[in-house]
Amino acid sequence: MIRTALLVFKKDLRIEMRSRVLLWQVLPFGVMALLLCGIALGPSRAGNSSAGPGLFYLVTLLVALLMINRSQSVDKTPGTKASVATLGLDPAGVFLGKSLALAIELWATGIILLGGSVVILHTSLHGAILALPSVVVTLAALAVAGTLYGALTSGGDGAATLLPVLALPAFAPLLIAGERSFSAALNHGGIWRWWLILSVALSVYTAIGILLYGVLEES
């Protein structure tokens, strides 16, 4: 399982580095969305608003949906899907590898968007740094849950539409816990309770993915 996970992880990251979809399509979209949020708040309210963490996670969610669809689509062209199926890869390993590659891409994006929140939304730099551990776990949990739901929706024609609809119940608690911990960090509150909740969610989604990814691929 670990060998397959490393193989798939390296393959997905190599495809991303060569195609640069994240760099040239997803990141500019995320920064633009963050900029629009800043404009919507207005220059006088941006610094004083408590909406910063929520807007950060709203933009992160939009970016994550694009990245999840992209992560699944590289394996789902008809010829590639059939050929890779005949390699007999361990589905649990494929799930872990794809989740880890997606998590790294989300972490890279998250750090840039976090910096963008400081610059555009005037979120406190100190608070953003304090929130980093919970942001890392939230994005990892989004990557794991996203890989699971991405596999569920990628077989159909309307994957881009189905994914947010089906995944929202799974994503919503993660986003709420992430936003709460980010807000707690900005207000010098304790973030570790939220961090613990997010870590448990990450573990649960990982366990479900390891057990069910093969079934989802077959369906």
Place this chain on the structure above:
Amino acid sequence: MTNAVTPTVDLHNAVVLSGGFPLLSGVDLQLLPSSLTVITGANGAGKTSLLRLLAGLVPLSEGSGTVAGVDLANGDLRELRRRVGWLGHEGSFYDDLTVRENLTFAAKALERPLIEIERALQRVGLSNRIDTVTKKLSAGQRRRLGLSWLLIRRPEIWLLDEPYASLDDEARTFFDALITDILRSGATVVISAHDKLKSEALQPRTIVLGGGRIVSES
């Protein structure tokens, strides 16, 4: 006393349904090791569906059958997939990876030594494009890459979905020679094509499909 050869493919009244619509209806088929079979028929006749059934990529809805010793109705289709090689007409690899990276992925997944990559590429005449990104290859070169992927896999059954499409005469001759070698090694080769094979080197059994059924055989 006779030595009966066990068929690699043995289908009885095989039916494949998709959303209630029959893609294959009552197909009986036996294929022996070292045999070459060409499946022909019009668009929608069921050629690709039959190949996908043999590859374990779609489940058997009714009837019975075994492929490479695996029971299609109750057996482990993942195990079957490990025993067959599939070359689809759409392309079989990651377009954003180079030839070397695609084949390294396959070799590592199958736990084959990496030296086999160079051997396979030499055999299909693609050594000079080893560091080319796959999406920059021509149609013929992509077919050769697909074949090298299968040479590394060494499957018991080769399932080639329209492998001659958009190939020039030189590439067709090369394909014929390679298939002859594969047959000598004892593997079973099944090819889907729109028309009968126009090859002097190969003498295949030809099965014509129509409406998901075997219409004729020669």
